[in-house]
Amino acid sequence: MSTSATQAPRTDAERMADPNWWRQAAVYQIYPRSFADSNGDGIGDIQGITAKVPYLKELGIDAVWLSPFYPSALADGGYDVDDYRNVDPKLGTLEDFDEMAAALHAAGIKLVADIVPNHSSDRHEWFKEALASPKGSAARERYIFRDGKGENGELPPSDWDSVFGGPVWERITEPDGTPGQWYMHIFAKEQPDFNWDNPEVREDFLKTLRFWSDRGVDGFRIDVAHGMAKDLSEPMPMKADLAARAHGTDGFVDGSHPFWDRDEVHEVYAEWRKLFNEYNPPRTAVAEAWVHESRRARYASPEGLGQAFNFDLLQADFDAPSFRKIITENLIAAKETGASSTWVFSNHDVVRHATRYGLPKGGSVAQGTNAAQDISSTKPKGQDGKGWLLAGAPAEELDVELGLRRARAATLLMLALPGSAYLYQGEELGLREVTEIPDSERQDPSFFRNPGVEIGRDGCRVPLPWTADGPSFGFGQDRAHLPQPEWFARYAVSEQEGVEGSTLEFYRRALRLRSELQADEELEWVETGNQDVLHFSRPGGWDTVTNFGTEPFELPAGTVVVSSGPLEDGLLPADTSAWVVRDA
Structure with a gap:
């Protein structure tokens, strides 16, 4: 096989010292309470993460994004923070955190911490x-x-x-x-909003950012980055007036909403950027900002946080024209700001994409937040793993095999794009949404605050299966804090490691090749003559082709180095992606 497009792999030390490591990083989100339980109490913890560093290294990621690990009553899954400069005793200690950071760094993996600045816990x-x-x-x-x-x-x-x-x-x-x-409280009543006009609040968060940066944190994910700044001058507008304007032609693209996406928030981030740049390499940051695309650039500017989440692909159907439009627009926007784009399909707040792509078009993406429609379940159907889910109404059948096939194809396309790829724990196992959670065992506040309307986000937060047996499939020594379904056994790490064609080995190969094939942040579309097939090339002779249609498609000349599914007589089947390295 000719691999003229590949580069000599960089050493861990070279990657760790690179100030631009974040521009094309593969970042793996860990929801700590559901990753690995080291002490058998049913809750994932910091030592559990440390024990799995070899797994993360083998996976081939560049960084770990750690969802909140701070002391919390879990009124909102840890996003209700009691103490911003400590570790929840149920998850470990500061010493455990230091050991985890050191282990990740020794493996060449950066560490990104979640910061929750809009609100604290009511126990703060x-x-x-x-x-x-x-x-x-x-x-x-x-x-x-x-x-x-x-x-x-x-x-x-x-x-x-x-x-x-x-x-x-x-x-x-x-x-x-x-x-x-x-x-x-924009969110739960246990999450009172800070007053960001108060200099004491601003100074304390600078202290927090410095505290974790000094402990080896390489970057920060900023929760609700478009909140914080507020205008509560009288008379406050009625919600009907806000709703009417939000659905009008201008919306709130001028920063005039009383508490979302106000221009003043960027004064805060300019202060943060000065602090980040004191470190070598500078600390990075990525904004979780659900804002109009025209407003995203300021969050991602070099004078601000430097990068902002792009949720456009996450909200799109599995559709070639939609994907091409979103990719093109976001790469142009990133180039204009000097940032790199970000790509994501799943996280702790949304329905896993292996489930979304198995539902008919138009199914809901969100779960507990910003959701008009959500999913819920009845009894699983048959022994093939299919089940029934609600995407609004009426109930629609989930096609498990189709969902996973499309999820793998979409992920391989995403990993080939210029910019950062954000992965969510468990997607490398092909996990879909867990719907078999009794009401009595649900934890997400949105489920309890909107009974019968929202099912909540617990379905994507169920602890991972590491082995095919045991009381919690190897997650810990006893029952996990959220119930795991029986079908998890087939998706366990132990069942996929070393198995050719498994989703885990597919992710490992794709991530390894990604680090070898990466080049400049450029992309060139290649016309296919088929509106259901996307083809783009990256510098150095590396091509990606994705078939969104129903008929097999002929691949360009070269060597197929990885595909999301088996080829059919050399042709690219429906719902499949492939990377092709052109022969020298």
């Missing part, structure tokens, strides 16, 4: 102090407290709804026992 020492302090106190100024409306302040300051359902305001009981002020 600052919020407890605010509740114990009088109206107008410095302690309350760290959060957003307002007097209520009505004769006795019994009505909330505005009629806005929170993301998780119910009002965005919660009334407190004052220290003297009387009904008092209201505090704002």
